[in-house]
Amino acid sequence: MxxxxxxxxxxxxxxxxxxxxxxxxxxxxxxxxxxxxxxLTSKQLIARKEVDDVLGGAEAWKDVDQTDAHCPKCAHGRAYFRQMQTRSADEPMTTFYRCTQCAHNWKED
CATH class of the missing domain: 2.20.25 (N-terminal domain of TfIIb)
Known part of the structure; x- marks a missing residue:
């Protein structure tokens, strides 16, 4: 070239x-x-990296409480929940849910 x-x-x-x-x-x-x-062209494939689970993986959901929450995927009425500070300290915490039936994850700001 x-x-x-x-x-x-x-x-x-x-x-x-x-x-x-x-x-x-x-x-x-x-x-x-x-x-x-x-x-002239060239193409190079880049190997993808493993993605870390930002919620801590399966170990982080091990000892969490349950609550009444409707899963948007299967409409089951119970879910595990955790709260994390994802924004600045003057903002409210974000609540993360995991369905007890289908293990679907969702969040509520």
């Missing part, structure tokens, strides 16, 4: 797109032009 900087004045080259094979890298300050002769 051609340099991304002008060899004459060291300014960044811009891509000037033309018809079919008339595209080029062009310098904005001097008359330098580098004609693009072929299309």
């Amino acid at each position: 051609a340099a991304q900087f002008c060899p004459t004045c060291a300014n960044l080259l811009i891509v000037e797109i033309g018809r079919q094979s008339n595209s080029a890298f062009r310098c904005r300050t001097c008359p330098y032009i580098y004609h693009i002769r072929e299309k």
Whole structure:
């Protein structure tokens, strides 16, 4: 691939797109032009990282209390709940729920 900087004045080259094979890298300050002769592409797949459970995983739900709350997924009437401070200290705590039947998670601000 051609340099991304002008060899004459060291300014960044811009891509000037033309018809079919008339595209080029062009310098904005001097008359330098580098004609693009072929299309070059590269693709690199990045391995995904493991996602940490922000609610602490299964261990965090081990010793929590239950309450009457209707699950939005299965409409069951009981759920585990925990409260966490997710915003600034002058804001109310966020309540997280987990259905006792289907284990669906939801929150209430």
